Structures are given as C-alpha cells and as structure tokens.
Amino acid sequence: MPEIWAGVDIGKTHHHCVVINAEGKRLLSRRVQNDETELLTLIGDVLEISGDALWAVDLNHGGAALLIGLLVSHGQPVAYLTGLAVHRASATYKGEGKTDAKDAFVIADQARVRRDLGLLRPGDEIAVDLRTLTTRRVDTVFDRTRQINRLRAQLLEIFPALERALDLTNRGPVMLLTGFQTPAAIRRAGASRIETWLKNRKVRSAAALAKAAVDAARAQQTALPGEKLAAAMVVRLAKGVMALDEEIAELDALIEARFREHPHAEVMRSLPGMGTKLAAEFIAATGGDMDAFGSSDRLAGFAGLAPRPRDSGRVSGNMRRPRRYHRGLLRTMYLSAMVSLQCCPASKAYYDRKRSEGKGHKQALLALARRRLNVLWAMIRDGECFHASPPVTGAA
Numbered sequence: 180m181p182e183i184w185a186g187v188d189i190g191k192t193h194h195h196c197v198v199i200n201a202e203g204k205r206l207l208s209r210r211v212q213n214d215e216t217e218l219l220t221l222i223g224d225v226l227e228i229s230g231d232a233l234w235a236v237d238l239n240h241g242g243a244a245l246l247i248g249l250l251v252s253h254g255q256p257v258a259y260l261t262g263l264a265v266h267r268a269s270a271t272y273k274g275e276g277k278t279d280a281k282d283a284f285v286i287a288d289q290a291r292v293r294r295d296l297g298l299l300r301p302g303d304e305i306a307v308d309l310r311t312l313t314t315r316r317v318d319t320v321f322d323r324t325r326q327i328n329r330l331r332a333q334l335l336e337i338f339p340a341l342e343r344a345l346d347l348t349n350r351g352p353v354m355l356l357t358g359f360q361t362p363a364a365i366r367r368a369g370a371s372r373i374e375t376w377l378k379n380r381k382v383r384s385a386a387a388l389a390k391a392a393v394d395a396a397r398a399q400q401t402a403l404p405g406e407k408l409a410a411a412m413v414v415r416l417a418k419g420v421m422a423l424d425e426e427i428a429e430l431d432a433l434i435e436a437r438f439r440e441h442p443h444a445e446v447m448r449s450l451p452g453m454g455t456k457l458a459a460e461f462i463a464a465t466g467g468d469m470d471a472f473g474s475s476d477r478l479a480g481f482a483g484l485a486p487r488p489r490d491s492g493r494v495s496g497n498m499r500r501p502r503r504y505h506r507g508l509l510r511t512m513y514l515s516a517m518v519s520l521q522c523c524p525a526s527k528a529y530y531d532r533k534r535s536e537g538k539g540h541k542q543a544l545l546a547l548a549r550r551r552l553n554v555l556w557a558m559i560r561d562g563e564c565f566h567a568s569p570p571v572t573g574a575a
Contacts, residue, residue: 181233181256185225186287187246188279189238194218194246195279198225198232199287208280213242218249226253233258235290237265237282239299247299258296260289261503300471305441310463312437313456316430317507323423330356330416337409338362340395350424351382355392356417360410365396434459443467449564450555451526452519457511464508467559475556482508484549512548519551525567526551 183206188195191213198207206228211217225232234250235258236243250257260268269277269285290296327347334342338361345352358376359365365373370386370393377385438444438459447458465471465478472478479485483504519526526547533543558565 182229182231183225183233184287184291185232185234186283186285186290187234187236187243188283188286189236189241189243189246190279191242193279194242195283196221196225197280197283197287198228199284199291201291203288203291205284208283210279213245215245215249218246222249222253222255233290235260235286235296236299237262237286251299257299258290259299260286260296265289300466300468303466303468305437306462306466306468308437309434309441309459312430312434313460313463316427316434316456319423319426319430323420323427326416326420326423330413330420333409333412333416334360337403337406337413338395338399340398341365341392344391344395347420350421351377351384351388353417353420353424354380354382355388356413357421359392360413361402361406362396362399363402364410365392369393431456438462441467443559443562446558446562446564447555450515450551450558451523451565452515452517452521452551453555454518457515457518460507460511461555464505464511469556469559472556475553478556479549479552481505482512482548482552484509484512484545484552509548512552513544516544516548516551519547523567 180201183198183200185196185198185207193210193212195210196207197205199205207225209221209224211221233256236247237260239247239259247257265282265285268289269282272281272285272288274281330347330353331342334356341362345355347353347356355373355377359368359373368376370389373389373392374385377388382388435455438455441462443462444458447453447461448455453461461467465481469478472481476485480487480501481504483500483506485501487499487501489499516526516530520530529550530543530547533546534540538546554565
C-alpha cells in the first residue's frame, strides 16, 4: 500500500497537484504549468516526501500526456479516474464550491480509498502510432462526410436533378462536378465530350455517368438565381472532397505499413472479417497487450460486450450494457462481426443460431462479436493463427 497519494487535476496549460497521506492530511498543494521543467520539479518534491507514492489523474491523454510520460519514465504508478467519476465523487465532500485544488484533493482521496482503479500502462511505439493514425483517419472520414453533405446542399440549390442522379460518395461524380456544375454547361458539352473528359481523368463508367448528367440537364431548362457563384462553390467543395480522399488513401497506406510491423499482425489478420484497418483500430484501443486485461471477460467488459446486472428488489436477471466502455473497440468488433457473416461459415452458423433463438439482428451480431473477441484474445495469447476446426493430431 502506498504511503502517499498525489492527485492531479489536469488542465491544458496548468495542472493542480494535491498530495495526501494515509489519514487524508494534505502534505502538498501546488499549481504547476504544463511544462517539463516545472513538472520534473513537482515529481522531485513529491518523491522527497515519500518514494512510495501513487499518482492519480482525471485525464489520460491530451494535456496529461507530458505528465504521464514523465511519471512513466520515473517508474511511478499512475491511476486513472474518469472525469465523471471525479464529478460524482465531489458531491460527497463538504462544500459546494468547485476549484482545481478541491478536484485534485478528491482525485487523491479517491485513489486512497478505492481499490478498483486500474493503472495506466505505457503503450508500445507501434500501438501509439496506430492510435494517432487511426484517430486521424476517423476524423478525416467524418470531415469527408460533412463536406459531401455541404456539396449536396449547395448543388441542390441550383441543380436538384443532378444532385438526385449522382452518388457523391464515389470519385467519378465528384470529379464530374469539378468541371461541370450547371444544366446549361452540361447541355453545351454533350455526352460525348463529357465522357472523353472523364476518361482522360481515369473515371470508371464514364459513359454511364456522362449520360446521367446530360439527362439531368435536359430535365432542367431554368437557370436559378445565384447559379454562377453557387457553381464556383460546388467546384471548391468537390475539390475539398477529393483532397480528403487523397489524405484517407495516404493514411491507409501508413496504417498498413505500421500495422505489419506489429508482432501480432499476422495472427490478427488470420481471423475472418478482421482486416488491416479494423485490426489496427483494435491495437490502438487495447495496446495489443492482452496481459493488461488478464482474461477475455475483462476485455469484453472494456469493449462493452459483457452485460452488467442491474437488479433491484424483486427484479433479477436485468442485464444492461455498461455505461463505461471503449466505444471505438465496440465499433471495431461489431463491424468485424458484420464482415465475417460474408466470409466465415462458422460465424454465419453462430449468427443464424442466435436468430433462431429469437434474438434480433443487432443482438445476434453483438453475441457474435463477443464470441469472436474471446477467440481473438486466445489467438493473441497463444500466438496462433485462426483455424476453422481444431488441428488433427496423429495417433501416438
């Protein structure tokens, strides 16, 4: 058991640290800048009080990254409390005021009295890189979706027939809009010229796309007010979508290259439905180290795939998804389960069995995701690739 507990209320530019002893008495309370020199001084001062300390923080990324990195390099254990847990615990302490010093004290005191807090584990270099790359890819995909929605809205104001005819999630229609945006311009160019223009830019199904655009232009003979400026905005938005497509392709290549360097890469890819991107997201969420979880049940709880009982009085067997779980990991396993229905007979058979038991599509997929998570945990633990049936051993 530690001799002292150091709670740190994390901020962007400054942190507040409070150190308490076993009786809850404050031994140190200090506001420090999020700067390496000041943080090293703080760590030294705390260790002078006692070398047996447990640090606790309410944030495990962002502004806390430098402090956590310094603590790990000094061999100091770091516990993590969620911001929600700190907020709820604060209501049980005396006084209604909220200050950084009080929050830091609450963090330290909760670390002192609770025995269920997990310690932060430093991720390896590959896991950290994959976390950065996959997070950026998700943000870029969201940006692309927003940009496409803006493009649709802008095109709808001047050319609703074309907006209805084009699937802007594909490259070809977006490329078309960089050259042709109004009904009059498409009619003047004609299907043959537009087809040639698209083929020169390596667009697939250029003839069908050109015909759809000309048909839409013939259906609208009216030029709407503001058409010229709106067409310029359509070009800008379309080029923005294409730029985001290029960035996503670059990120995919970086993720692929970095993922293949991970020692469990081939093992994870052998599981049907677990491609490179999903496997990279799994490593980014878990660190790729199954020893940190101890069992597949704990990993399932972390992923939100292990229901928690909410019984009260005469109500029993009331199982619900936990409120605290890793949303990204749940998404990864859910999507992997969906893909496996098309390529893995064992997964399809398990899914069909759950449907025959009366479960809905979503419930059956979640059950399949839990089963596949157990398999993946065992594969990584044993370092063995997936095989549909147990290997046949020769007779002794």
